[in-house]
Amino acid sequence: MGVVISVKNFKKNYGSFEAIKGIDFDVEKGMIYGFVGKNGAGKSTTIRSMMNMIFPTQGEIIINGMDCSKNSKKIMEMTSYMPSDITYYDNLTVSEFLEFILKFSSKTKDDMDELCLYFELNSKKKISELSLGNKKKATIVAMLLKDAELLVLDEPTNGLDPLMQKKFFELILKEKAKGNTIFLSSHNLMEVEKYCDKVCIIKDGIIVDILDMKETKIRYKQGLHYTLKDGTEVNRDIDEDINETIKELAKLDLLTLEIKNKSVEDEFITYYMDEEVADNE
């Protein structure tokens, strides 16, 4: 598979503050690539640099072989971006807003109406009259109306009800099936675990891990939680031969034993915690 996004030694400073301290990662064509990290970790800075809204202090971001800072117009012809904040043009109606997008796309008004119907969005309403969830839907429809091989999504389901979240990901999976690439930044770890092929975890401007979700799901399939008779509680992963683990457990003076399916979400959470908290736990 070809590389669609290639981030090379990317650094971004705001004055003396280093927001991104030199990161490298590649996103391959046709995958859903998760981008995870707590607030202020550098996710939006990286995405905004991809979209040529801010310029790298050092390094480069290449999309489809083109430098983001130099070829943004060409890149945008094949990219659809959905920002996390929804602050569009309040004086316009939804249809005025979406019809403007159509001027830059090969999609038709029928496609627009179909998407509005799918997301139960009233296109005759003014944007200022929409609820947060409906504004989000308008943003999603706008994103899907563009001719894109790459979808860059920043917190796409924030504010959507569970049914709409499900419908949204059904469409995203269709985009993936077409061979399109999806770059997904999200705080919703369940959706990241469920839909992403690879996940890049960023913390304080550096990449702390890149997980292949197939491998990770197998590796973290089960975990153990037990309490010894002296009151000590232990959590551990079953990451070796399970028979050996049972032999080890037989030697312990156990009060309780619980075998649980471990979620990858639990793994992500450790990256969200401050180092000290994580160490204490």
Next chain:
Amino acid sequence: MSNILKLAKFQLRNKRNMIIGWMIGTFSMMFLYMILFDSMKELGQAKLDAMPKEIMQFMGVESFDIMLNWIAYFGMIFGIFIMVVSIFAATYSGSIFYNEEKTKSIEFLDALPVSRSEVYYSKVLTSFIGILGVCISIAVAAMTCGYINGGDTFILMDFLTIVKISSFTIFFFMAVSCFIGGVTGKISAGIAGATITVAIYMLGYLSRLLESKGEILSYFSPFVLFDSTRALALSNQTVLFLVIYFVLFIALIVGGSYFYNRRDFHI
């Protein structure tokens, strides 16, 4: 060019209420001022005679005979409108740049298959069309009154000369705000542009107060350089300043684009 027009049309649609509001407001005000020309002749002359000279200079009035001549009366009123609409132009143009970054809607525009230059020039075009609309509504209001009550002193060619030359001041301050909006998104280009506009107006006022001693100050104030009296006289000096300010106008617009292409959006 096609993308610039598409973007400008979209932004104008979004700003239509504000532009229409200003067009109606300025039309009504100018119409009210100019329709009262006949009744103001006697009353206004008496009032002006009683006014301190400094106040007259602040309004850009040099002679007390203006109430007898429609074109001269229009020149005085238009001078006040030029100042007000210049502040509007600076604020409106600046807000087109600044608000887009403040509300982060620039994330939407920038993600379209358009270049930053196209976004920048679409904003300049949006500003230009909006301000042109306001200027035309003022001119139409005045011209209508000119035909109604101007009599022999309403000379269309003189009227159009004043409108064309003096209105340039408004577009100059539009360019100032476009430049500020191009250079930075951190400060409100509208407020900065309006502050500069008022400061330059005050500089012109000072040059009038100081008379011949303040001549040099007037070179920095298009309010003075292109006022109705100088517009009508159209001396070589006025033409020279028109050329200089036009070059400066282009430099501000192009300079703003240069910075806009190279800076981070403040989002």
